[in-house]
Amino acid sequence: MTSLVYLDYASVFVFALTGALVASRAQLDIVGFVFIACLTAVGGGTVRDVLLDRPVFWMEEPTFIIVASVAAFIVFFTAHLLESRYRSILWIDALALAVAVPAGVAAAVAMDATWPIVLIMGISTGCFGGLMRDVVCNEVPLVLKQGELYVTCAFAGAGAAVGLLALGQPLPIALLGCAIVTLALRTGSLAFGWSLPVYKSRPPRV
Amino acid sequence: MTSLVYLDYASVFVFALTGALVASRAQLDIVGFVFIACLTAVGGGTVRDVLLDRPVFWMEEPTFIIVASVAAFIVFFTAHLLESRYRSILWIDALALAVAVPAGVAAAVAMDATWPIVLIMGISTGCFGGLMRDVVCNEVPLVLKQGELYVTCAFAGAGAAVGLLALGQPLPIALLGCAIVTLALRTGSLAFGWSLPVYKSRPPRV
Amino acid sequence: MTSLVYLDYASVFVFALTGALVASRAQLDIVGFVFIACLTAVGGGTVRDVLLDRPVFWMEEPTFIIVASVAAFIVFFTAHLLESRYRSILWIDALALAVAVPAGVAAAVAMDATWPIVLIMGISTGCFGGLMRDVVCNEVPLVLKQGELYVTCAFAGAGAAVGLLALGQPLPIALLGCAIVTLALRTGSLAFGWSLPVYKSRPPRV
Incomplete structure (x- = not known):
């Protein structure tokens, strides 16, 4: 399953960049950068693998951890060059989502899962790494941002x-379509404010 | 084990209602409602199944996810009818707790677990779904509310x-007793302020 | 593997003390103390065991839960004697870290894991129990404290x-060295402010 392996590496690297950027906002040291980068990078795939009861992907192949650590080092020494670290997190996270969702789909398909499970594994792999990053670092989870598409993009992809x-x-075609749909919806939401109607109670409620 | 299956469905539906109500307080869109509802609904049982190293219950039977999604849709279109959404969360959560604890007990008994494990599985299944909901949505976790019985109800049940x-x-008698004790203690705590003495340091401390 | 068993017991007891102290800051009742103490005490080892796909250590031997509960009772009745509960948490947590990291290392070695996995299991076992405690109780996670060594100590150990x-x-020599390095670095950081340079952006950024 080479396409699965490439997707996993790409997803790990890009999510690690977002984790390290969040670590930079929390002003951690280099080991803290690596820790948060690794948590973000392998969090979603770890949830996927534990749920599917298959060996955790980075335990089999620790290179993933090295890739995530390299991303943390790159950010540690270059993040000050960015115009706005928060905007960068949003856009890089969009890219990571568009890579992680197909990675989750591919893993479930490789196990001959039924389609509802394929759907859920795609969403979980995409969303849980970033969710762990945001919960641990006390950022407002991206999945909870009002008036933005996030879980919806993973779901549609x-x-x-x-x-x-x-x-x-x-x-491969299905995975490509998945990535394109996810990325298009998420970047469209970031750039043009695409959103679904949110829940609004009539008068304010307790 | 039909009683186990019914309990799981009931617990999933009722916890999903509370998850969707919390999503309504965070003003999410419908996909966000479904996401938080599913997380809350299957979170406790997923922890239980991963700990017991048995297949995760909703992976075997994706109908659970559909049930949780239906609950999310119902809340999305009817939550504005509620007098106070927060009070509703508390009372529906009490009901969910009273269903989830026996569901956890039943699962552990079905695996011939020893009684301490039965106890812990009941408490975990009951408490972890709501805990994930509250941590992800930045609500004060119900397990931490001062002067209220929560974990205690699960423990007693x-x-x-x-x-x-x-x-x-x-x-079946044991599960019924479990549900009654859990529900009676939790609703008693909500209605009459029943509580255990909390820790109080003498002078204020750092 | 007797050394592993002793390390696990010691780590469970000491982490349970820190969990109960955090519970005392949140003014929970005795059942809340036991819940947070158990979560903290077995959280790191549970993550380790789930990742290694071996039976969860306290499911096999529920005595661990009793040990954690005893620690919670001790703290419930004696915490008011402490000068500063927060300082106590920091120092007892340092001790717990220095016991949990070798416990994680020992478990991975017992499964003939490769060295990167040994490293990661040491860090995970050491850090995740305290991380769960802090996330659930809304404390600033110790792994995120600026200008302090924490994950670094686990990594070095x-x-x-x-x-x-x-x-x-x-x-046994390797485990002893691990404990000494972890404890020396962490207590040095607490007592003398040892730290690594943290990330600092030049001008304030958004």
Whole structure:
């Protein structure tokens, strides 16, 4: 399953960048950068693997941890060059989401999971790494930001993959479609404010 | 184990209602409602199943996810009818607790676990879904509310089940006793302020 | 593996003390003390065991839960005697870290894990119990405290164990070295302010 392996590496690297950027906002030292970067990078895939009861991907192949650590070092020495670290987190996180969702889908498909499980594994792999990062670092979780699409993008992307597979498309096409849909929705939400109607109670409530 | 399955469905539905109500307080969109509802609904049982190293219950039977999603939709379109959403969360959560604790007990008993494990599985299944909901949504976790019984209710309920089983009662009776004790203590705490003495340091401390 | 068992008991007891002290700051009742104490005490080891896909240590041997509960009772009735509960948490947590890191290392070595996994298991076992305690109780996680060594101590301790094993030292020596390095660095950081340079952006950034 080479496409799965490449997706996992890409997802780990990009999520590690976002984790390290959040660590920079918390003014941690280099070991703190590596810790948060690794937590973010492998968090979603770890949840996926524990739920699927398969060996945790980075335990089999510790190179993933090295990749995440390299990303942490890069950010530690270059983050001051960024115009706005928070905007960078949002955009890089969008990219990470668009890589992690297909990685989750691919892992579930490789285990011949039914389509609802494929859907949920895509969403979980995409969302839980960033969620752990935000909960541990006391940032407002991106999944909770009002008036922005986040879980929705993961859901639509995973849904696109399931649809393409159901139409008989080969796996790489389905994963590509998944990544494109996820990225398009998320970046559209960031750039143009695309959103779904949020819950609004009529008068303010307790 | 039909009683186990019914308990799991009931617990998933009722916890999903509380998750969706918390999502309404955070003003999320419908996908956010579904996400938080599912997290709350299956969180406790997932912890239970991972600890017991048995297949995660909703991976085997994705209908659970559909049930939780239906609960999220119901709340999305009806929450504005409630007098106070926060009070509703407390009372519905009490009901969910009273269903989830026996669900955890039943799962552990089905695996011939020893009684301390039965006790812990009851408490974990009851408490961890709501705890994840509150941590992710930045609410004060119900398990931490001062001057209220919460973990205590789960503990007493699971203890009642263990006691009834030790007295030779059949499982359904033990589960019923568990639910009644949990619900009575929790609703008593909400309605009449029942509580255990809390820790109080003499002079204020740093 | 007797050394592993003793380390696990010691780590459970000492982490339970810190959990109960945090519970005292949140003014919980005795059941809340036991809940937070158990979560803190077995949290790190549970993550370790789930990742290593071995049976969770306290499920096999519920005495661990009793040990953690005893620690919670001790703190409930004696915490008011402490000069400063927060300082006590920091110092007892340092001791717990210095016991939990070798416990994690020992578990990984017992499974013939490769050295990167040994390293990560040491760090995870050491850090995740306290992290769960702090996230659940809304304290600033110790792993995030600026200008203090925390994850770094776990990293150095686990690294010392890996180095000593690579030099052909027997396991007990490696575990002892691990504990000493972890404790020395952490207490040095608490007492003398030892730290690594933290990330500082030049002008304030958004």
